[in-house]
Amino acid sequence: MEIRGEAEGNPSEGCARTGDLHGVWQLHQQQPFHALARLVVEQAWSYLDSLGFERSQVALHLQRCWPVISDTDQAVGRHHHPNAHLSAVLYLTGNGSGEEGVLRLHASSTQ
Numbered sequence: 001m002e003i004r005g006e007a008e009g010n011p012s013e014g015c016a017r018t019g020d021l022h023g024v025w026q027l028h029q030q031q032p033f034h035a036l037a038r039l040v041v042e043q044a045w046s047y048l049d050s051l052g053f054e055r056s057q058v059a060l061h062l063q064r065c066w067p068v069i070s071d072t073d074q075a076v077g078r079h080h081h082p083n084a085h086l087s088a089v090l091y092l093t094g095n096g097s098g099e100e101g102v103l104r105l106h107a108s109s110t111q
Helices: 031-050
Strands: none
Touching: none
């Protein structure tokens, strides 16, 4: 909650506070988050391995990492990460049932 400060949300009503819009987007470079960042990288490599990618042909970089802090009545609106080929989401709370959070993936439109 120290990261959250006094902010309650993003400018849009009902939206959770996302660190990328509040200047906190490099958590992976802070010591308290190094182990968590390593875990994300390990899982990304595992995913790429399962797809058949050759590790020597892939450069994997954590570019940005930010917190989303939300109350039970807040959400993160539909969005995309146009500069990322692979994005990860890690929930630090909840019981995995889907009742405490939902991740919806939308197919990109091609034009």
